[in-house]
Amino acid sequence: MESDLNLMGDEEMANPAVSARRLLAGPRCRYYAGFQPPFYIVSRYKDVSDLLRDPKRFLSGHGQGPNFAHPVGVVSDPPQHTFFRNLVQQDFLPRSIARLRPRLTEIARELLDAVEDREVWDLHDDLAFPLPVTIICEIFGIPTDDLVQFKLWSDASVAALSSEDPALYAAELARMRDYVLTLLQAKRSGSDDGTLLTRVARARRDGVSISDDEAVGLVLQLFVAGNETTTSLITNFMWRMLSSENLWADFCGARIDIDKAINESLRFDPPLLGLFRTTACEVELGGTVVPSHTKVLTHYGAANRDPAVFDNPDVFDVHRPTRKILSFGLGIHVCLGAELARLEARVTLETLRARCPRLQLVDDGKRIGPFLFWGRRKLPVRNL
DSSP states (O other): OGGGOOTTSHHHHHOHHHHHHHHHTSOSEEEEOSSSSOEEEEOSHHHHHHHHTOTTTEESTTOSSSSOOOOOGGGSOTTHHHHHHHHHGGGGSHHHHHTTHHHHHHHHHHHHHTTTTOSEEEHIIIIITHHHHHHHHHHHTOOOSOHHHHHHHHHHHHHHHTOSOGGGGHHHHHHHHHHHHHHHHHHHHSOOOOOHHHHHHTOEETTEEOOHHHHHHHHHHHHHHHHHHHHHHHHHHHHHHHHSTTHHHHHHTTOSOHHHHHHHHHHHSOSBOEEEEEESSOEEETTEEEOSSOEEEEEHHHHTTOTTTSSSTTSOOTTOOOOOOSTTOOGGGOOTTHHHHHHHHHHHHHHHHHHOTTOEESSOOEEOSOTTBOSEEEOEEEOO
8 A cells, every 4th residue: 555655754754664664565566646746666686776777768867866957967868877977987996096095094094093083983973974085075076174064065955856945955956056167267278287087177068078968967976876875874884883782893803794794785785775767668577467657766775675576575684695786776877986985885884893882872863865765964973
């Protein structure tokens, strides 16, 4: 029944596993009228995988949130998508990401140095947010002197993505666009410093410079995606580890494989619970006919708990054998920053276990706001 699913209700916002359970107990494709505009949801692992690998029938260019949007940057469809992904992907290839490890370690140590004399500090505000924002700024060549402002803009961006009234965030997002446009204009007129921002600023397609809107949109997409996922991955991981008996002690004692544990955190607590596609034509999904030009939510959180794929899917098992999870998507729109997010988390967690083996939760903190996202916007911890 439709009435048992309420993605924005208190129960499911507090624990998205409830949404996953209800979706997996229902039809393969489910109509959801609890949002305007209404949309359909697919929740089985195979259905989500198949849909993400079918970019001709399921379009990204109308926006990957529940609201319809104009195509821009890497969220567009081919051939526009192909051009923009090729433009930026060299900075996110495994060999490029691997070179960032020393700098990431340095940032993590500096951030922990700043809180080592404080009994209580916030794992989100003092570590999980500033680390990925700092490194994505350095990749782009953006000044890092106002991280608080960047946080406000990033919060506004993700809130607008899943809001029934994105106009609520228009003023803040306009200020962010103006800031980025000013940076891009400076890069166009200055010398080539080899940064990603300069490459975007001077990009040409078919011999013509890309527009300001295209350049700004691309930078904003990568900037927000480049910090939100990692921030929530780190806070989700630490929240589970510190709230489960002996897990943090086992992790600090090297009795848990870090990569398996990160993969399990991504499966069990995906920072992004799902993204949307728009049907290019009428499509039949699991016996349900979805009209053309209709939004469909690919629910990663449910697909990652599909019992047809994962044994004991509702158990957080850090020793679970690694297999393909859907938290970074699949197909041509698979997350560009997946390798970066994993490395950022790995370095942060390695540094934390070396420096804070007796860390404790003060309380469960506070959930981030948008229903599509899952993580902590506050996570107070205590040094012992």
